[in-house]
Amino acid sequence: MFDINKKILDSARRMGFGDVVVISHDDERKQIRFANGEITIAKNWYARRTEIFVERDKRLAGTEITSYEDSHIESVLRNLYRLTESMEKREDYYGIAEGPFEYVDIEDTYDSRVLEVDPVDHVEAAINATGLERVAGVLYVDHPRTYLSTSNGVEAEDEGTGIEISIRAFKDDLASGHATWSSRTLSRFKPEKAGEKAGMIANMVENPKLGDEGKFDVIFDPLAIGNLLSMVGMFTSVMAVEAGFSFLLNKLGKKVASDNFTLRDIGNLPNGYGTRKFDDEGVPTGNTAIIENGVLRTYLFNHSYAKKYNMENTANAGVLMPHPWNLYVEPGDFKEVEIFDVPRAIYVTNIWYTRFQNYVAGDFSTIPRDGIFLVEHGEIKGAIKNIRISDNIQRLLSSVDAIGSDVHQIHWWECEIPVHVPYIRVRDVGITRATK
Numbered sequence: 389m390f391d392i393n394k395k396i397l398d399s400a401r402r403m404g405f406g407d408v409v410v411i412s413h414d415d416e417r418k419q420i421r422f423a424n425g426e427i428t429i430a431k432n433w434y435a436r437r438t439e440i441f442v443e444r445d446k447r448l449a450g451t452e453i454t455s456y457e458d459s460h461i462e463s464v465l466r467n468l469y470r471l472t473e474s475m476e477k478r479e480d481y482y483g484i485a486e487g488p489f490e491y492v493d494i495e496d497t498y499d500s501r502v503l504e505v506d507p508v509d510h511v512e513a514a515i516n517a518t519g520l521e522r523v524a525g526v527l528y529v530d531h532p533r534t535y536l537s538t539s540n541g542v543e544a545e546d547e548g549t550g551i552e553i554s555i556r557a558f559k560d561d562l563a564s565g566h567a568t569w570s571s572r573t574l575s576r577f578k579p580e581k582a583g584e585k586a587g588m589i590a591n592m593v594e595n596p597k598l599g600d601e602g603k604f605d606v607i608f609d610p611l612a613i614g615n616l617l618s619m620v621g622m623f624t625s626v627m628a629v630e631a632g633f634s635f636l637l638n639k640l641g642k643k644v645a646s647d648n649f650t651l652r653d654i655g656n657l658p659n660g661y662g663t664r665k666f667d668d669e670g671v672p673t674g675n676t677a678i679i680e681n682g683v684l685r686t687y688l689f690n691h692s693y694a695k696k697y698n699m700e701n702t703a704n705a706g707v708l709m710p711h712p713w714n715l716y717v718e719p720g721d722f723k724e725v726e727i728f729d730v731p732r733a734i735y736v737t738n739i740w741y742t743r744f745q746n747y748v749a750g751d752f753s754t755i756p757r758d759g760i761f762l763v764e765h766g767e768i769k770g771a772i773k774n775i776r777i778s779d780n781i782q783r784l785l786s787s788v789d790a791i792g793s794d795v796h797q798i799h800w801w802e803c804e805i806p807v808h809v810p811y812i813r814v815r816d817v818g819i820t821r822a823t824k
Contacts, residue, residue, distance in 0.1 A: 389412040389414060389436075389438075389533075389535040390535055390537065390543065390545075392410075392412055392438060392456055393410040393412055393438070393535055393536075393537035393543075394537065395458070395461065396408075396410045396438065396440060396461055396465070397410050397537050397538075397539060399461060399462060399465055400440075400442055400465055400539075401539060403465055403466070403469055404444060404469070405442040405443060405444050405465075405468075405469070405539075406443045406444055406445070406539070407441075407442070407443035407483055407484045407538075407539055407540070408440075408441070408442050408443070408538065408539040409439075409440070409441040409442075409484060409536075409537075409538045409539075409668060409669065409707060410438060410439070410440055410441075410536070410537045410538070411438065411439040411534065411535070411536050411668055411707065412436070412437070412438040412439075412534070412535040413435070413436070413437050413438070413439075413532065413533070413534055413535075414434075414435075414436050414532075414533040414535075415433070415434070415435045415436075415437075415530070415531070415532050415533070416432075416433065416434050416530070416531040416532075417432070417433045417435075417528060417529065417530050417531070418430075418431070418432050418433075418507055418528065418529040419431045419432075419433075419526060419527070419528055420507045420508065420511050420526065420527040421525075421526045422511055422515065422523065422524060422525055422526070422527075423523075423524040424521070424522055424523070424524070425515055425520075425521050425522065425523045427508060427511060430508075435454075436454065437452055437453070437454050438452065438453050438454075438456075439451075439452050439668075439707045440452070440453065440464070440465075440468070441668075441707045441708075442465075442468050442472070443481070443483075443484075444469070444472045445472075445477065446477040446478045446479065446481045447472040447473075447475040447476070447477060447478065448472075448475075448478055448481065449468045449471050449472050449475070450468075450707055450708060451464060451467075451468060480692075480696050481692050482691065482692040482695035482696060483540075483691060483692060483695075484538060484539075484540055484669045484690075484691050484692070484705075485538075485540060485542070485669040485670055485671045485690075485691040485701065485705070486540045486541065487538060487540050487541035487542035487543075487670050488541045488542055488543070488670075489542065489544070489666065489670055489671065489672055490672070491544060491665045491666060491672055492665070492672075493665075494656050494657075494658060494663055494665060495658040495659075496572055496573050496576065496658040496659040497548045497549075497572045497573075497658070497659070497660075497663050498547055498548050498549050498572070498573075499549050499572065499573035499574050499575075500549070501573075501574040502529060502531075502549040502550070502551050502572075502573065502574050502577075503529070503531055503549060505529070505551070505574060507527050507529055507551075510527060510551070510553065510577070510579045511527050511553070511579070513579050513580045513583070514527075514553055514555050514579035514580060514582055514583035515555075515583060516580075516583070517579075517580040517581075517582075517583030517584040517587065518555070518557040518583045518584070518586055518587030518590070519587045519591070520557045520558065520559060520587050520590060520591075522557070522558035522559075523555065523556070523557050523558070523583070523586075524555075524556050524558075525553060525554050525555035525556055526553070526554055527551070527552070527553040527554075527579070528550070528551070528552055528553075529549075529550070529551050530548075530549065530550035530551070530552075531547075531548075531549055531550075532546075532547070532548050532550075533545070533546070533547045533548075534546045534547075534664065536666060536668070536670055538669060538670055540669075540670075542666075542669070542670030544665065544666045544670050546664050546665045546666065548572060548663070548664070549572055549573070550570065550571070550572050550661055551570075551571055551572075551574065551577050552568065552569060552570035552571065552577075552661065552799060552800070553568065553569050553570075553579045553582050554566070554567075554568045554582075554800040554801070555567055555568070555579075555582050555583055555586045556586060556758070557583070557586040557587045557589075557590045558590060559590040559591055559593065562593065562596055562773065563590050563591070563593035563594070563596075563759075563771075564589075564590050564593070564757075564758045564759070565585065565586040565587060565588065565589025565590035565591075565592075565593075565737065565758050565759050566586055566589070566611065566737065566738045566757070566758045567581075567582040567583070567584075567585040567586040567589070567611065568582055568611060568798060568799065568800045569581060569582040569797075570661045570797050570798075570799040570800075570806065571659060571661075571797075572659045572660070572661065572663070573659065576659055589737050589758060589759040590758075590759065592759055592761065592768060592771065593759050593771040594770070594771055595770075595771070596760070596770075596771035596772055596773040597770060597771070597772055597773070598772070598773060598774055598821065599734070599760065599762075599772035599773065599774060599775035599819065599821065600819070601775075601819055601820050601821055602819060603816040603817065603818060603819070604732070604733060604734045604816070604817055604819050605730055605732065605733040605734070605789065605813060605814065605815050605816065605817070606733060606734050606735075606736055606777070606813070606814050606817040606819075607727055607728060607730075607733050607734070607735045607736070607763065607811060607812075607813050608736055608811065608812045608813070608814065609735070609736060609737040609738065609811065610796035610798055610809050610810060610811060611737060611738050611796075611798055611803075612736045612737060612738050612739045612756070613807075613809055613811075613812045614796075614798030614803050614807035614809050615738070615739050615740075615742065615798070615802050615803045615807075616739065616742060616754065616781075617651070617715055617717070617807045617809060618715065618798075618802075618803040618804060618805040618806075618807050619742060619744075620651075620715075620781060620785075621653070621711075621712040621715045621805045621807070622711065622712070622805070623635060623636055623747070624636060624653070624678050624687055624688050624712065625687065625688045625704070625709055625710045625711055625712075626687035626688060626689055626693045626697070626710055627693070627708075627709035627710060628709070629687055632747065632748055633747045633748075634747060634748070635747065635748060635749065635750030635780075635781055635782050636684055636687070637748055639684050640684055640685075640686070640687070641683065641684065641685075642683065642684055643682050643683055643684075643786070644679060644682065644683070644684045644782055644785060644786070645679050645682040645782075645785035645786055645788065646682050646785065646786050646787065646788040646789075647681050647682045648681075648682075648720060648788060648790075648791055649679060649681075649682055649717070649718075649785060649788045649791070650677065650679060650680050650681060650717070650718035651677075651678050651679040651715060651716070651717055651718075652675060652676060652677050652678060652715070652716040652717075652718070653675075653676045653678055653688060653702070653704065653712040653713055653714065653715055653716070654673075654674075654675045654676075654713065654714050654716050655667065655673025655674060655675075655676075655703060655704070655713035655714065656672070656673045656674055656675065657675075657713075657714045657716065657808070659797070660713065660714035660797070660806055660808070661714070661797065661799045661806040662712070662713040662714045662799075662805065662806040663713060663714060664713065666703075667690070667703045667704055667705040667706075668690075668705040668706050668707050669690060669691055669705040671691070671701060671703040671705065672703060673703045673713060674702075674703055676688070676702045676703075676704075679785075682786070686699060686700070686702060687699075687702075687710075688702050688704040688710040688711065688712060689701050689702045689704060689710055690704065690705035690706075690710050691705065693710065711805070712805050713806075714805075714806045714807075714808060715805055715806065715807045715808065715809075716795070716807075716808040716809075717791065717795070717807075717808065717809040717810065717812070718791075719791060719792065719793050719794065719795050719810050720790060720791030720792060720793060720810065721791075721793060722790045722791060722792050722793060722810075722811075722813075723792070723793060724792055724794065724811055725766065726790070727790050727792050727811045727812075727813050728763055728766045729765065729766040730763070730765070730766075730813070731764065731765060732762075732763070732764050733762075733763045733764075733813070734760065734761070734762060734763065734772070734775075734817075734819065735759075735760070735761040735762075735763050735768070736756045736760055736777070737756075737758050737759045737760065737761075738756065738757045738758040738759075739754045739755060739756055739757065739777070740754070740755055740757050740802060741754060741755045742754035744781075749780065750780045750781040750782045750783075751779075751780050751781075752778075752779065752780070752781055753776055753777060753778045753779075753820075754776070754777050755775075755776050755777075755822055756775055756776075756777065759771060760772050760773060760775065774821055774822045775819050775820070775821060775822055776819070776820045776821065776822040777817060777818065777819060778818045778819070778820045779817055779818040784814055784817065787814050787815040787816060787817070788812055788813070788814055789813045789814060789815045790812070790813040791810055791811075791812055791813075792810030792811035792812070793810060794810055794811075795808045795809065795810050796808070796809060796810065
């Protein structure tokens with residue numbers, strides 16, 4: 389792929405472009421889908437694609453190609469050149485990172501055994517662990533390879549593996565449980581643990597009652613809070629802040645969460661599903677405290693935005709916008725049993741349909757799904773249904789009451805950014821009824 393990158397890079401420079409970034413991806417993926425306790429579909433994909441970013445006199449453009457004939461590459465670059473002619477200059481653009489850089493291998497991100505495994509065995513292990521007949525979900529085996537070349541002296545390669553499962557178990561139409569498990573290595577992949585938890589949650593649901601409205605302490609399962617924090621992660625990108633799509637606007641150095649809440653982005657996290665050696669400009673990834681003890685310390689930057697705001701580059705460059713790699717919530721001191729030991733709370737195991745009514749204000753709503761339970765003094769007192777969480781994301785983060793000591797990796801289609809998070813308890817969360 390470096391030959392392709394060099395061809396694109398050389399052609400772009402000859403045409404008169406200044407900064408050029410070329411990122412080629414070779415991605416292999418296996419998928420096993422299952423329903424009603426049986427495997428229904430098995431698929432294999434191989435995709436080769438190349439992202440191109442170009443700059444000419446502070447005019448920026450980008451595209452993606454999947455065809456590599458010389459004539460096609462030349463045509464695409466000419467189109468980008470004509471496109472930049474009609475653009476306004478970005479006077480706040482300060483270039484891309486200057487290479488070359490040195491990289492180190494990151495532990496537990498590549499395991500050849502993942503590529504040799506029979507995924508059917510792991511699907512069956514997860515299904516059997518639920519103890520139920522109605523089970524559905526999907527398992528993926530991933531083999532991503534990334535090749536980066538830039539006009540500023542970067543040539544870098546990263547290869548990884550991954551295996552993950554998302555599984556839902558149904559006791560009946562009103563009783564379901566959902567769990568996931570993601571790992572970059574085979575030794576850390578425990579599909580039976582996901583199946584066991586999904587089955588446990590489904591079996592706990594008995595004659596769910598319509599939930600009450602009001603303010604309740606809420607215990608968020610890692611799956612539930614992970615889904616929500618994945619969206620919060622996108623709001624930490626400086627580009628989202630500038631565009632008016634973030635409640636973190638104008639809050640650098642200010643309190644945005646409770647004292648016990650620290651959120652990091654760790655691009656070099658061992659076993660992190662989003663881990664990579666370098667960002668899209670070639671800067672080695674690292675560990676960035678976004679929110680530390682409740683205070684917003686930084687947004688996520690690439691080279692140009694960091695120069696613009698006189699901030700440190702956080703190595704979060706995407707071709708078009710900075711983004712997180714792996715969000716990580718620092719664990720607390722609470723054991724799981726202690727998280728549940730409150731006079732009264734609602735335990736939410738999963739959410740979906742999260743919508744922000746006002747991005748800058750942070751007002752949002754989301755619908756709990758699968759098992760939802762009323763908790764009293766550490767005991768499940770019954771299942772509830774048809775509730776909606778309607779609150780403000782900064783108020784929610786500022787009301788975090790307890791954080792568990794065990795961190796779980798959450799990554800699936802509803803949680804695109806991997807989130808490593810414990811159980812979290814939040815005070816006085818707004819609850820309304822989803823339906824009558």
